[in-house]
Amino acid sequence: MLKIEGLTVAVGDRTVLVDINLEIKPGETHVLFGPNGSGKSTLLGTIMGFPRYRVVEGRIFFRGEDVTALPVNERAKRGIGIAFQRPPTLRGVLLRDIIRIAARHDVSVETLAQSLDLTDFLDREVNHGFSGGELKRSELIQLLAQNPDLVLLDEPESGVDLENMALIGTAINRLLEKEVAPWDKRSLREIRMGRTKSGLIITHTGYILNYVEADVGHVLYKGRLSCSGNPRELFSCIKRVGYGECVRCVL
Numbered sequence: 001m002l003k004i005e006g007l008t009v010a011v012g013d014r015t016v017l018v019d020i021n022l023e024i025k026p027g028e029t030h031v032l033f034g035p036n037g038s039g040k041s042t043l044l045g046t047i048m049g050f051p052r053y054r055v056v057e058g059r060i061f062f063r064g065e066d067v068t069a070l071p072v073n074e075r076a077k078r079g080i081g082i083a084f085q086r087p088p089t090l091r092g093v094l095l096r097d098i099i100r101i102a103a104r105h106d107v108s109v110e111t112l113a114q115s116l117d118l119t120d121f122l123d124r125e126v127n128h129g130f131s132g133g134e135l136k137r138s139e140l141i142q143l144l145a146q147n148p149d150l151v152l153l154d155e156p157e158s159g160v161d162l163e164n165m166a167l168i169g170t171a172i173n174r175l176l177e178k179e180v181a182p183w184d185k186r187s188l189r190e191i192r193m194g195r196t197k198s199g200l201i202i203t204h205t206g207y208i209l210n211y212v213e214a215d216v217g218h219v220l221y222k223g224r225l226s227c228s229g230n231p232r233e234l235f236s237c238i239k240r241v242g243y244g245e246c247v248r249c250v251l
């Protein structure tokens with residue numbers, strides 16, 4: 001689904017990411033840990049193609065196509081979607097309108113809104129005056145409408161209370177085709193093999209791991225991917241010894 005080769009990225013005249021190599025196969029969900037300022041949002045923004053992130057070296061492939069030079073709208077059309085850490089407010093644009101704009105297929109705006117408890121927000125300006133949890137739900141409803149094949153989530157749990165966390169977890173599982181219906185007769189293996197959506201999720205708290213099964217975890221430390229492995233094992237190690245341990249892997 002996604003292959004990143006030797007990616008070095010600068011913001012302004014500062015190099016933020018150095019020689020990143022990463023592969024996410026169809027159906028896989030990866031999580032990204034790392035201390036503040038290590039470059040996590042920069043990596044997601046570069047995959048999405050935001051122009052402020054300048055690719056100095058390396059290439060990004062999406063479904064085998066080199067998208068390194070493609071603008072954001074082309075990447076979105078091809079099936080890459082992002083939910084921001086701090087989503088912008090869009091004055092003059094109603095949530096209902098942005099959902100229709102984001103949709104790559106026919107969607108029922110009302111049904112989507114019900115699933116995220118956003119019915120009362122449809123005729124409000126996008127994100128204007130929304131609380132932290134409402135902002136995250138607003139991001140997810142736009143992604144559900146877009147229905148991307150590669151889902152990039154920047155701290156989906158930040159500012160979200162426990163009750164809303166369950167709602168957000170369900171929406172993310174839907175995006176990633178990880179919901180398993182009780183009446184589904186397929187074996188777990190068949191379900192896994194049939195899954196095509198992929199995800200890359202930034203998390204600080206690790207709460208999301210209680211709701212979404214992640215396949216691989218990575219640690220980004222000072223702009224370099226220093227470590228990869230079982231996400232829960234990595235997270236429990238970070239909790240015990242902190243990111244300092246990651247220095248040993250990059251040295």
Ligand SMILES: Nc1ncnc2c1ncn2[C@@H]1O[C@H](COP(=O)(O)OP(=O)(O)OP(=O)(O)O)[C@@H](O)[C@H]1O
Pocket residue numbers: 011012014016034035036037038039040041042043085
């Ligand atoms: N326009 C800019 N000019 C200079 N440095 C920048 C600019 N934008 C971002 N940076 C720097 O790039 C580094 C990486 O930022 P980024 O937001 O990717 O980190 P992060 O790992 O997502 O952090 P956090 O966990 O705090 O959200 C930071 O040190 C940040 O200050």
